[in-house]
Amino acid sequence: MRRVGIVGAGLIGTWHAARWKQLPVELAGFYDTAPEMAAEAVAEFGGRAFDGLDDLLSAVDMVDVCSPTPHHRMPVLAAAAAGKDIVCEKPLARCLDEAKEMVAACQAAGVRLFVAQVVRFFRQFSQAKAVLDSGALGQPGFIRAVRGGAPPDPGHRTWFADFEQSGGVIMDVSIHDLDYAHWCFGDVERVFARGLTFAGVEPYDHVLITLRFRNGAIGHVEGSWAYPPGRFHTRFEIAGDQGLLEFDDMVPAPLTVTLRSESDGSPQAPGIPRPHSPLASHDDPYFLELAHFLNCLESGDAFLVSPQDGLEAVRLALAAIESIRIGRPVYLDEFEGSVV
Helix, strand or coil: CCEEEEECCCHHHHHHHHHHCCCCCEEEEEECCCHHHHHHHHHHHCCEECCCHHHHHCCCCEEEECCCHHHCHHHHHHHHHCCCEEEEECCCCCCHHHHHHHHHHHHHHCCCEEEECHHHHCHHHHHHHHHHHHCCCCCEEEEEEEEEECCCCCCCCHHHHCHHHHCHHHHHHHHHHHHHHHHHHCCEEEEEEEECCCCCCCCCCEEEEEEEECCCCEEEEEEECCCCCCCEEEEEEEEECCEEEEEECCCCCCEEEEEHHHCCCCCCCCCCCEEECCCCCCCCHHHHHHHHHHHHHHHCCCCCCCHHHHHHHHHHHHHHHHHHHHCCCEEHHHCCCCCC
């Protein structure tokens, strides 16, 4: 049985731990720079609290990096040097150079790196991708995604509210939808964004990001840390020349698809919405992504999220931040990722 160790015993580390406990692995324990947090996690999930990263690496076969974003690099590089396969929470890194270094180190060491872009494992999103890939929507033309909630609580997760560490709402929230849009529509040519990132009102960040894909399609991503406390909302639309697919978590039907082929043929007929409900009570995306990682290690299959996908998500997020900063579109071919 494979042994997994978790680096970082905060919120996402404990979420992952709860899922690892449902999988055929041994949870060896936790390492955190705050020993009391590791001890609390061990009390709840078992294993032991490691005194240092090297101690954890010597006791495990796999490493799950759940530390804050600016602290992904060191454990990933150390795990690669130790020959351990790696799960790394999104975003892969805070800056592009670090992300490139991490990917290169894993390739050189021959270890497998899985970037936990969990939205690809939400059933609504994976089902929508399957509909798109089936060709039912025809030629893809437009994707729109909205994801927003209340701002992070500075009293409890100060690094989230610190733009230098987290990258704000784009790096922490919108990177999910940037990755999803890239997964659905392919490479992006340019990015144009507007938002409150540099308006001096953090953590109340809100952004609007427009993507022009190389295939000519258009994307629109809206991300927010300006909602009232306790509110969180996601929705997306994917349009092609033969239909429209929609999801809104405020609507009872999880996913609706409207196709031109289902209309009565008259110009006025918009089509008949056909609700699809791909969700079941056991469809936990955090469980699914870790089970996928484990299954791919056993089978040798490619990960659904490649290291290059994780790298590209970072590039897109940083390009959006740069566009807000300079007030102009950013062309991906020319962008080196040099953003504060």
